[in-house]
Amino acid sequence: MTGIVSPWRDRSEALRGLIRYHEERYYVYDDPEISDAEFDALLEELKALERAHPELVAPDSPTQRVGGRALEGFETAEHALPMLSLDNTYDERELRAFHERLRRALGAGESYTYVAELKIDGLSIALTYEDGRLARGVTRGDGVRGEVVTANVRTIRAVPLVLRDGARGRFEVRGEVYLPLSEFARVNEERAEAGEPLFANPRNAAAGTMRNLDPAMVATRRLGAFVYQAVKPLASANDPPVWRTHAETLEQLKAWGLPVEPHWRVCADFDELLDQCRAWSEQRHSLPFETDGVVIKVNELDARVRLGATSKFPRWATAFKFPAQQATTKLIRIDVNVGRTGAVTPVAVLEPVGLGGATVTFATLHNEEEIKRKDIRPGDMVLVERGGDVIPKIVKPIVSMRPAGAEGPKPYVFPAVCPSCESRLVRPDGEAVWRCPNASCPARLRRSLGHFASRRAMHMDGLGPSLIEKLTADGLVTNVADLYHLDLPTLTGLRFVAAVRRKVPPTGPDGEVTWEIRQEERRFGEKSAQSLLDQIERSKTVDFWRVVYALGIRHVGERGAQALAAAFPTMERLIHADLDALQSVVDVGPVVAAAVREFFDEPHNRQLVDRLRDAGVNMGSEAQAAASPATSRSLAGKTLVLTGTLTSMSRDEAAHAIARLGGKVVGSVSRKTTFVVAGEAPGSKLDKARELGITTLDEPAFLELIGGIEEEGSLR
Numbered sequence: 072m073t074g075i076v077s078p079w080r081d082r083s084e085a086l087r088g089l090i091r092y093h094e095e096r097y098y099v100y101d102d103p104e105i106s107d108a109e110f111d112a113l114l115e116e117l118k119a120l121e122r123a124h125p126e127l128v129a130p131d132s133p134t135q136r137v138g139g140r141a142l143e144g145f146e147t148a149e150h151a152l153p154m155l156s157l158d159n160t161y162d163e164r165e166l167r168a169f170h171e172r173l174r175r176a177l178g179a180g181e182s183y184t185y186v187a188e189l190k191i192d193g194l195s196i197a198l199t200y201e202d203g204r205l206a207r208g209v210t211r212g213d214g215v216r217g218e219v220v221t222a223n224v225r226t227i228r229a230v231p232l233v234l235r236d237g238a239r240g241r242f243e244v245r246g247e248v249y250l251p252l253s254e255f256a257r258v259n260e261e262r263a264e265a266g267e268p269l270f271a272n273p274r275n276a277a278a279g280t281m282r283n284l285d286p287a288m289v290a291t292r293r294l295g296a297f298v299y300q301a302v303k304p305l306a307s308a309n310d311p312p313v314w315r316t317h318a319e320t321l322e323q324l325k326a327w328g329l330p331v332e333p334h335w336r337v338c339a340d341f342d343e344l345l346d347q348c349r350a351w352s353e354q355r356h357s358l359p360f361e362t363d364g365v366v367i368k369v370n371e372l373d374a375r376v377r378l379g380a381t382s383k384f385p386r387w388a389t390a391f392k393f394p395a396q397q398a399t400t401k402l403i404r405i406d407v408n409v410g411r412t413g414a415v416t417p418v419a420v421l422e423p424v425g426l427g428g429a430t431v432t433f434a435t436l437h438n439e440e441e442i443k444r445k446d447i448r449p450g451d452m453v454l455v456e457r458g459g460d461v462i463p464k465i466v467k468p469i470v471s472m473r474p475a476g477a478e479g480p481k482p483y484v485f486p487a488v489c490p491s492c493e494s495r496l497v498r499p500d501g502e503a504v505w506r507c508p509n510a511s512c513p514a515r516l517r518r519s520l521g522h523f524a525s526r527r528a529m530h531m532d533g534l535g536p537s538l539i540e541k542l543t544a545d546g547l548v549t550n551v552a553d554l555y556h557l558d559l560p561t562l563t564g565l566r567f568v569a570a571v572r573r574k575v576p577p578t579g580p581d582g583e584v585t586w587e588i589r590q591e592e593r594r595f596g597e598k599s600a601q602s603l604l605d606q607i608e609r610s611k612t613v614d615f616w617r618v619v620y621a622l623g624i625r626h627v628g629e630r631g632a633q634a635l636a637a638a639f640p641t642m643e644r645l646i647h648a649d650l651d652a653l654q655s656v657v658d659v660g661p662v663v664a665a666a667v668r669e670f671f672d673e674p675h676n677r678q679l680v681d682r683l684r685d686a687g688v689n690m691g692s693e694a695q696a697a698a699s700p701a702t703s704r705s706l707a708g709k710t711l712v713l714t715g716t717l718t719s720m721s722r723d724e725a726a727h728a729i730a731r732l733g734g735k736v737v738g739s740v741s742r743k744t745t746f747v748v749a750g751e752a753p754g755s756k757l758d759k760a761r762e763l764g765i766t767t768l769d770e771p772a773f774l775e776l777i778g779g780i781e782e783e784g785s786l787r
């Protein structure tokens with residue numbers, strides 16, 4: 072390749088190395104050396120360099136984690152060796168039986184140790200590395216065949232695209248993909264706001280996410296991953312490491328830059344094993360991810376070989392499952408919360424009860440339907456459970472403890488009016504969620520401000536719930552645009568009540584440390600006030616898509632905002648886009664398109680956008696639009712079907728090119744199909760196309776279609 076200016080190449084290589092180093096510090100060592108903002112700045116610099124010099128983009132660059140294309144479906148692949156499951160033990164007696172069984176099988180003279188690891192509650196994954204490069208990611212499937220989800224795995228920042236030095240040949244590592252609890256809460260919050268069904272637990276959310284056909288969507292979910300097994304420790308004869316123990320394997324995986332969950336321990340005897348299981352049964356909720364047990368594995372690999380496996384699981388390992396964490400308490404009352412889109416969700420207020428090392432006072436109730444279905448009544452004794460969510464849920468009322476007759480608790484009646492502004496609530500047909508329709512409802516305003524200021528929107532860190540409460544209560548801020556008119560004299564000296572979490576020292580005989588939430592009065596000093604103003608000022612320059620996201624349009628999440636901003640690079644264009652134009656954007660369906668129109672058709676919202684523009688907030692730019700290939704959208708609204716094999720590119724690449732130009736690729740031919748692209752050895756889809764009189768394109772014609780348009784790079 073010619074014409075590469077070497078300083079840029081050097082810098083881009085240096086940046087790639089730095090980014091990988093910091094990803095590893097963060098995900099493998101849990102010990103970051105730089106802030107998120109500094110990390111983002113490195114990534115942004117690399118992105119800008121690669122935009123300016125596309126020839127520098129390497130497939131394993133950290134900027135290339137998101138393939139940006141939606142797949143038609145997953146291929147499947149057979150595992151090199153079946154992915155077995157684990158036997159379970161549910162109490163200490165069963166665990167001891169496991170230990171005795173092993174001792175007998177290995178003979179009295181053999182000394183061996185165990186490794187105790189956390190059992191991550193996610194979905195198992197097999198990653199193949201070839202000469203140190205991530206080549207494939209496959210789900211467990213039925214244990215023999217799984218789905219090839221490489222594009223989705225590449226979006227997981229914990230998974231290195233390139234291993235550190237020394238990893239040669241082809242080998243497979245196995246582990247678990249999971250959704251961190253904070254992400255789980257965020258995703259469900261967004262889904263509740265949008266009136267979408269919630270994920271029951273982080274595992275379902277992770278599994279659902281991994282099976283999503285759009286890697287760009289997967290990337291927004293911030294999955295994590297841990298590896299715990301090397302299936303074929305190097306096929307290459309060049310430098311086969313001779314691992315003697317599982318502990319050495321884990322050390323080697325970590326040294327290659329793979330994420331290994333750091334709490335594993337070698338246990339020399341059964342008592343140490345028991346200590347680990349007991350300790351984690353207590354501490355499991357202190358982790359940022361969901362764990363449902365401790366996995367116990369024989370450490371010595373030669374002993375494992377002698378123990379062997381059944382058809383389902385290895386004899387050298389077992390999972391010690393934690394007991395379910397449940398408690399009984401009184402449901403004092405049911406409150407309702409109002410979200411930024413007006414969604415009104417019920418919350419259970421409980422008599423405080425200890426559960427898994429924390430004091431629980433609230434539980435989620437999802438919606439009116441759930442309360443009715445479970446017949447949960449204020450005043451009931453209820454069974455609460457701490458599952459994957461940070462917030463516990465109510466399993467059921469204890470009906471046998473309900474007083475009979477007139478003194479007994481009455482069925483719950485969902486409020487008819489908004490608790491904040493008293494507007495009559497509405498529930499559109501077919502939806503589970505009641506809504507407050509009043510756009511200026513104070514509760515909605517507070518939530519809108521919170522969303523607008525959040526890290527992933529306009530990123531104003533200093534603007535927390537208590538300050539928002541104060542600013543709105545005093546009438547200093549009546550909409551998001553007002554934030555840009557705050558000044559130092561107004562903010563300095565402002566007094567507001569903040570909720571502070573404090574550790575309470577152990578008091579009772581069991582010595583348990585608890586937390587209490589206390590309301591404390593705070594005074595806004597000049598320094599904090601100035602820092603907030605700086606952040607507000609800085610927010611004016613966030614990417615345009617973040618502004619679109621920050622507006623809080625119903626159903627428009629981060630991914631939707633990115634798609635909209637790519638297709639309509641200025642606010643002016645987005646405001647005037649009609650339904651057809653909106654729907655022709657990849658990733659924007661009829662529901663989102665209608666929500667966008669509804670939002671901008673509302674005069675108040677248009678005024679708000681005008682005020683944000685006047686304040687200097689980034690409203691997008693045409694220049695950026697022209698530079699982005701994603702904005703040559705000449706296939707917008709067109710549907711294409713691919714059949715046969717293309718010689719000049721893979722099916723994925725073809726689909727990608729079509730998607731970039733705004734077209735949709737679908738699996739079967741119908742009257743709505745615009746073109747059928749026929750490669751070599753086309754299938755029955757070509758016959759169907761001819762039958763229906765659909766235009767077919769051979770490979771040269773297809774290349775002209777996409778090539779011509781891409782070269783033009785203009786907006787049509």
Ligand code: IVH
Nearest residue numbers: 155156157188189190191195247299366385
């Ligand atoms: S070892 C042959 N280690 O639990 C042994 N599994 O219930 C393979 N899991 O399918 C598994 N954390 O998906 C192992 N530290 C860990 C694990 C773990 C979670 C999952 C894994 C497995 C399932 C069995």
